Amino acid sequence: MLKLGIIGVGGYGWNNVLGFLNLQAEGRVKIAALADISTSALEDCRARPELSEARCFTDYRDLLDAPGLEAVLINVPIPFHREATLAALGRGLAILLEKPAVPLLSQLDELIEADREGRVMVGFQHVYSSLVTAARESIRRGGLGRLKSVSAWGIWPRPTSYYHRAGWAGQIEWRGLPVLDGPCTNAFAHYINLALHLCGSDGRSQGSPVGGRGEAYRARPDIPSYDTGFLRARLEGDIACSFAFTHAAARERGVTIRLAGSRGELLFSGNGRELRLPDGAVLCGDDGQMGLRRAFVAFARGDRERNLTPLEASRPFLSATHLMLAASGGIHQIPAEHSCNVARESGEDEEGDLACAIPGIERDMARCVEDFLTPGEAGLAWAADAGETMVSEGLEAEMLHGLGTGAGLSVPA
Template sequence: MKEVGFAVVGVRNFADSYLNNIAELEEEGEIKLTAVVVKDQIKNAKKVRDLRGRGIAIYNSYETLLKEAKASVDIIGLPISIPTHSRLAIKGMQAGYNILLEKPPAPTIQELDAMIKTEKETGKFVSIGFQFIHSTTIRKIKHFILDGKLGEVKEIAAKGFWPRFKSYYDRNDWAGKSVYQGQLVLDGPIHNAFAHYLNNMIFLAGSDLNSSAQLKQIRAELYRAHSYIEADDTSCLAAETTTGTKIYFYVTHVPEKTRHPYMEIIGTKGKIKWHMENEVTKIELNNGQINEFDCEDLNPHQEVFRVAAAKQLGLIENLYCTPENTRSFTIAINGAYDSAKKIKVIPHQLIKEFTNDQGEYQTVLPGIDSLIDKAFEARKLLSDLNEVDWAAQSEWINLENYNIFNPFI
């Protein structure tokens, strides 16, 4: 069987995880790293030497890769800055390559639709790196729902508490930005760090294994506690699908304690509880039946590469995660910003900013953990709790036939 040649654009930050995952997967015999783009070859001299020592071609620009790598590269991995996603994915497809694009797919629905249009025009594909759509547990849950075992899905809710330190926002020029160099980034928790878990819910509400749900409306609240960023760091939203499933999402980067994402799926025949850590899943049906499973040692980060390679080799018909089935996710993000209208700044006297025991500069909003827990249990947004003066009400936004997001008008 022919090996699938992968190129990776970049060697630092998340690009490094791409390189590590591909290196481990090469032992399986279907995937091979054949090219890497390294713009600053002086700063990354050791990495360049190591890669060249393994026989991997090094290019100093994306444009050079596109022109010269056809003989050895089938799929280009793009773990790149959010505002460049659509533009570079389109350029790659137009040059004759398939694309593995890191999440989130694009900041605006019109950029995503441009990718979909280019897929159709070129016959090339884009696989989106939402790894949990590739996971054992999420796909088992989707099959369970589609088989009717949970009954009608009434609501899906998720929450997550991940601190983000100053070093996280200092790692590149666009982190923590809403706009960078005139381009939208929307680098808040719902669009970046916690994006997987919003996408999971929309996917699980979809009508078949390859589709996500279509959204009817959304209401969202976006807040910022960090004093040195411009994007939101604490967000909540409520959405409704066109088939009536309610979706609720609560996340923060300024928690008192770290808690990994947790999701509940409520159906007319029972409840599913999913924990991101080890993907521990428990299904409790109304008839007393209980079913439990975990990730079965499948690494969803690596499955992203396996699935793209299988598509390249013609072994599967449908990719798991595509621009088409992440379209509702992007609409949800755009609609959330339309609903909130602006990011509400939490009064500085209510937050704590300090250097923690690990030497990281950290921001904490005291009380946010319990507020999110209450909102999650009540399926309300933070302002609906009527417990905090800084919470701001927002309006419902109709998402049917939604195809343009422009916050500048």
């Protein structure tokens, strides 16, 4: 049984606790140690009889020093990923690091340098789903022919409580650390990563952005970061690429990913749980969470081939999101006359827990993505003037410069 420690057991970490408890019930792992700065999150774990023997720590460094651990999950907030991963690498453990690996490309380079033995798997779970295996197989057999374009878009409304759930939510930086929280960089990161993953012909390499135009917008007036992002880019191999994701809408509209080639197309819908293959067959599946966990156990046991998401594979995703933010030249506030406050359609929101929505955003996003345009290029009424940029050594500095001047880093009054 793999002896496992879990760092961060509340929030999404609780999902991982429950998922690995299933593997503990199968006799594959033993959850031996838990760490969280929240004692109530630790107590919730302790209340489970299956975790009564697990040692609990409020400082994760003490967990990392606990004897006998073989692997660790890192579920702490994004700004702490770098520090926690470096500490765990120093202890020689296998690491399942939640997505996104880190906010910055320079931090990714630092982790790759520290991870010489290849111990880190990044928690982009969709890559481990049966549907993505089927998609990779179809591409490998030539179902798409020559890949020409990839596009992805999605709408998940997020109300005030989403931004109030944690100090780092909706922030560009927090406690002096980079966060870059926002739909493309966090909530929808899975789908951008998945779209780029599928552009790699061998299923392991990825589509790498070369350059393009990006626009990042803030409809909510009370967050420093963005809630709506667009990227129109070219990937290596002359592949056209278009992404659009927002939290600023009244109605949920799950994620669509389309890969179009000279012979056919692949279409993911339903937040990645439905796949239409080039031959018209439609498959349904899950989001890969258990597939990821099983692959991690095998990886931690020494089966390196099971790691489809090593640190290096996060580079195209970070290049794409840096490209969007750098080309945007900061975050553009959507004028008040083009946004409104709405309750989510589900009606589950508490009174006053409103989302900020851009009227017509669903139609506008569909048009932009289908035509490979940004809102500025499409001439939308609320669009800002943004430019093009290239992926280069200076991309991260260009992005931070844009975000760090004026409105980017401070909450507007």
